[in-house]
Amino acid sequence: MAMNQRELEELARTRAATERLHTFKLAGEPLYLVRSRGTEPGSMHQVHVSRLGRVDECTCKSWAYRRVCTHAAAVTRRLERENPGRVRRALRNRAA
Numbered sequence: 001m002a003m004n005q006r007e008l009e010e011l012a013r014t015r016a017a018t019e020r021l022h023t024f025k026l027a028g029e030p031l032y033l034v035r036s037r038g039t040e041p042g043s044m045h046q047v048h049v050s051r052l053g054r055v056d057e058c059t060c061k062s063w064a065y066r067r068v069c070t071h072a073a074a075v076t077r078r079l080e081r082e083n084p085g086r087v088r089r090a091l092r093n094r095a096a
């Protein structure tokens with residue numbers, strides 16, 4: 001059975017944690033750089049964060065295909081660590 005979106009996001013979060021993906025904040029921009037580990041080793045992907053504090057784009061193929069990737073998950077984990085209340089509000093807004 002195919003995994004649903006929520007299950008794919010959970011899997012990406014687990015992989016982001018297991019693989020210890022590092023995120024690099026670009027000063028003054030709502031952008032983070034995350035090094036690719038899988039199909040394009042060595043390259044960097046750009047993850048964009050919306051004004052609500054929610055990841056809304058990554059430049060990798062997985063995001064383009066399913067809107068789920070370990071880079072986005074790694075940035076989401078960082079945002080939750082740095083500002084837990086804001087991310088919870090963004091998730092609630094999305095569910096509404």
Ligand SMILES: [Zn+2]
Nearest residue numbers: 058060069071
């Ligand atoms: Zn990505």
